[in-house]
Amino acid sequence: MTRSFGDTILATGTRVGLRVFTGVVLAYLVLPILVVVPLSFTSGQLLVFPLPGLSLQWYADFFSNPLWTVALRNSVAIGLTTTALATTIGTMAALGLHNAKFRMKPLVMALLVTPLAAPVVIVAVAMFYFFATLNLVGTYAGVILAHTILALPFVVVTVSATLQSYDPNMTRAGASLGGSPIYVFRTITLPIIAPGIASGALFAFVTSFDEIVIALFVASPQQRTLPRQIFSGVSESISPTIMAAAVILLAVSLALMGVMELLRRRSERLTGGINKQR
Amino acid sequence: MQASLEMMGETEIPKMGLRTLVRRAERRHFMTMLALMAPSVIFVALLFVIPILLFLFRSVDNAEIPTLLPKTAVALDTWRDGEIPGEPVFAALASDLHALKGSPDAALLGRRLNFAVPGYRRLITRTVTSLPGTQMASAKETLAAIDKSWLDPVYWRTLKSQSGRITDFYLLSALDLQRGAGGIEKVSGEQAIFMSLYGRTLYTAFGVTALCLLIGYPVAAVMAAARPAVANWLLSLVLIPFWTSLLVRTTAWVVLLQTEGLVNKVLLQLGVISEPLKLMFNTAGVFIAMVHVLLPYMILPVYSVMKGISPVHLRAAASLGANPATVFRTVYLPLTIPGVAAGCTLVFVLSLGFYVTPALVGGPGDQMIGYFIAYFTNSAVNWGLASALGVFLLLLIGVIYLALGKLVGFDKLKVR
Numbered sequence: 001m002t003r004s005f006g007d008t009i010l011a012t013g014t015r016v017g018l019r020v021f022t023g024v025v026l027a028y029l030v031l032p033i034l035v036v037v038p039l040s041f042t043s044g045q046l047l048v049f050p051l052p053g054l055s056l057q058w059y060a061d062f063f064s065n066p067l068w069t070v071a072l073r074n075s076v077a078i079g080l081t082t083t084a085l086a087t088t089i090g091t092m093a094a095l096g097l098h099n100a101k102f103r104m105k106p107l108v109m110a111l112l113v114t115p116l117a118a119p120v121v122i123v124a125v126a127m128f129y130f131f132a133t134l135n136l137v138g139t140y141a142g143v144i145l146a147h148t149i150l151a152l153p154f155v156v157v158t159v160s161a162t163l164q165s166y167d168p169n170m171t172r173a174g175a176s177l178g179g180s181p182i183y184v185f186r187t188i189t190l191p192i193i194a195p196g197i198a199s200g201a202l203f204a205f206v207t208s209f210d211e212i213v214i215a216l217f218v219a220s221p222q223q224r225t226l227p228r229q230i231f232s233g234v235s236e237s238i239s240p241t242i243m244a245a246a247v248i249l250l251a252v253s254l255a256l257m258g259v260m261e262l263l264r265r266r267s268e269r270l271t272g273g274i275n276k277q278r
Numbered sequence: 279m280q281a282s283l284e285m286m287g288e289t290e291i292p293k294m295g296l297r298t299l300v301r302r303a304e305r306r307h308f309m310t311m312l313a314l315m316a317p318s319v320i321f322v323a324l325l326f327v328i329p330i331l332l333f334l335f336r337s338v339d340n341a342e343i344p345t346l347l348p349k350t351a352v353a354l355d356t357w358r359d360g361e362i363p364g365e366p367v368f369a370a371l372a373s374d375l376h377a378l379k380g381s382p383d384a385a386l387l388g389r390r391l392n393f394a395v396p397g398y399r400r401l402i403t404r405t406v407t408s409l410p411g412t413q414m415a416s417a418k419e420t421l422a423a424i425d426k427s428w429l430d431p432v433y434w435r436t437l438k439s440q441s442g443r444i445t446d447f448y449l450l451s452a453l454d455l456q457r458g459a460g461g462i463e464k465v466s467g468e469q470a471i472f473m474s475l476y477g478r479t480l481y482t483a484f485g486v487t488a489l490c491l492l493i494g495y496p497v498a499a500v501m502a503a504a505r506p507a508v509a510n511w512l513l514s515l516v517l518i519p520f521w522t523s524l525l526v527r528t529t530a531w532v533v534l535l536q537t538e539g540l541v542n543k544v545l546l547q548l549g550v551i552s553e554p555l556k557l558m559f560n561t562a563g564v565f566i567a568m569v570h571v572l573l574p575y576m577i578l579p580v581y582s583v584m585k586g587i588s589p590v591h592l593r594a595a596a597s598l599g600a601n602p603a604t605v606f607r608t609v610y611l612p613l614t615i616p617g618v619a620a621g622c623t624l625v626f627v628l629s630l631g632f633y634v635t636p637a638l639v640g641g642p643g644d645q646m647i648g649y650f651i652a653y654f655t656n657s658a659v660n661w662g663l664a665s666a667l668g669v670f671l672l673l674l675i676g677v678i679y680l681a682l683g684k685l686v687g688f689d690k691l692k693v694r
Binding site: 011014018019021022025026028029030032033035036039046047048049089090092093095096097099100102108111112114115117118119120121122123124125126127128129130131145146148149152156181206209210212213216217227230231234235238242243246249250253254256257 | 307308310311312313314315317318319321322323325326327328329330332333334336493494496497499500501512515516517518519521522523524525526527528529530531532533534536538539540543570573574602630631633634637638648651652655656661664668671672675679
């Protein structure tokens with residue numbers, strides 16, 4: 001019964017035409033991304049089809065060249081630290097916003113999500129300017145703090161959305177049975193909203209892991225991240241090793257997208273079936 | 279209140295007890311919640327709001343000239359434009375410049391003044407190095423002997439107009455305007471680059487939005503009409519590019535669009551074209567890649583609105599004799615407008631701030647405001663101009679957001 005315009009009244013010819021068009025558009029959306037995968041396995045030096053043969057040499061190059069291994073290590077380290085920081089303070093903020101009643105609440109919420117509304121290039125340049133006065137440019141701390149600003153809104157929004165469907169009677173029940181607020185939070189609230197926090201953390205990690213503009217401005221070559229290394233490679237000379245790096249970035253994003261989908265289903269189960277909970 | 283409570287005897291407490299206790303508990307609860315919010319609020323205020331404000335202030339900040347030329351700034355107060363200033367002004371400048379001898383500030387001053395009048399840097403450098411250390415009989419004659427430019431009112435006009443703490447120089451420059459002898463005037467042809475930059479940015483954003491709408495609308499309609507299982511699959515296909523790093527997508531397009539790239543190869547094989555098309559480093563490349571990046575931002579909000587439209591309305595219209603085109607125009611299209619407005623706002627605002635994709639796929643003539651903000655920060659080290667461009671970009675986004683943005687949540691805006 002969710003069928004809409006198409007199936008209801010359109011002639012078959014138009015309907016088929018629309019479906020073909022949709023197929024072409026979806027191919028345009030997905031295929032260009034996948035083109036990096038075969039190219040990363042080429043045995044040749046050039047990024048051309050047909051591939052002269054298959055080889056893992058570019059992955060071997062990726063994992064043996066310190067230019068790339070350091071970049072990968074930096075990306076993971078900066079991503080994980082950003083995630084920990086953003087998830088901790090973002091979850092706290094979401095809990096505070098959800099449980100307090102005050103007039104300025106929409107304003108606080110707006111403040112916490114504005115970093116998403118400003119173009120990243122302005123944020124990056126502004127932070128570069130500000131961090132320069134604090135000697136934070138070209139430091140891990142600088143990159144992590146800047147990434148946390150960009151990642152924080154995702155955590156706040158995701159955890160807030162999860163809290164919307166959290167039944168406050170659970171907390172009251174726990175408290176009435178003598179649990180201290182911290183004990184009740186740890187044993188009741190936290191397990192129930194955990195999928196939401198995990199989604200927020202994933203968003204935070206992907207935001208940092210894929211981020212390029214801050215990495216260009218605030219980081220120095222020492223803190224080069226995977227995206228920064230790919231960017232400088234693409235703007236100078238593009239090589240199959242860049243394809244291998246892009247595939248690794250792509251694989252991480254898609255794996256996290258899969259985990260996110262699983263979390264969403266689990267969260268639906270948990271909050272949709274409160275009565276079944278023990 | 280605390281005091282009045284204490285003044286009441288202990289016997290009064292039980293009467294007030296419950297209310298006080300509840301109030302106290304509520305206050306404690308509220309304080310706990312505030313403490314939970316505090317780290318994030320302080321974090322964003324300190325590391326986001328303040329940096330942005332400081333950066334935007336650079337567009338009017340003019341500390342350099344009044345700090346480096348304090349006496350000249352005062353002496354020029356009484357100078358009237360159009361004539362060559364008198365001896366006291368020359369003496370003040372000579373004294374100020376002499377103080378800069380051997381200091382890196384001389385170069386700083388030259389660079390700053392060069393933004394306003396090309397050639398000023400050379401004039402300052404030469405004057406500072408050639409200035410005699412001893413007392414001069416006439417500062418005017420000494421300076422004029424070093425460089426005749428000091429007898430040209432243009433250089434003095436620039437000094438005077440730039441000697442305040444606050445300047446409109448950068449904001450005017452970013453609008454292709456300058457202060458001349460007769461007040462604010464347009465800069466000459468070659469230097470006037472910014473109005474066309476805004477034009478190009480708006481044109482690109484508008485074109486990308488229109489293309490996303492034309493392509494995305496029918497796709498969203500097909501998805502909304504599909505069976506749930508199929509719709510879920512289609513949705514995943516839209517979400518894959520949504521989740522993929524912007525850089526990976528842009529890199530893929532660089533590979534595909536180059537002259538020997540796959541797109542040209544396939545088109546040649548199919549006989550559609552006889553020689554490779556130039557698809558990279560031009561407007562075509564920017565549009566192909568930007569539409570690819572932004573299309574999901576159009577499809578998703580339009581799709582979610584379409585999914586909520588009941589087919590009953592459409593059947594009703596059809597059963598009353600309307601042909602499909604009429605049903606679409608009078609029933610379906612109006613119902614989808616909220617989604618269309620949300621998608622268009624999102625795509626338009628996001629495209630305005632684009633930097634990475636045009637930088638890698640576009641040519642020199644395709645760069646948008648974001649590129650020039652980065653350029654004036656990195657290469658030209660002209661913070662004032664970078665900041666002025668930032669002011670206008672944020673203004674543009676603010677206006678569009680205020681006009682249309684009520685339809686879109688802030689949380690859906692992810693700008694790259």
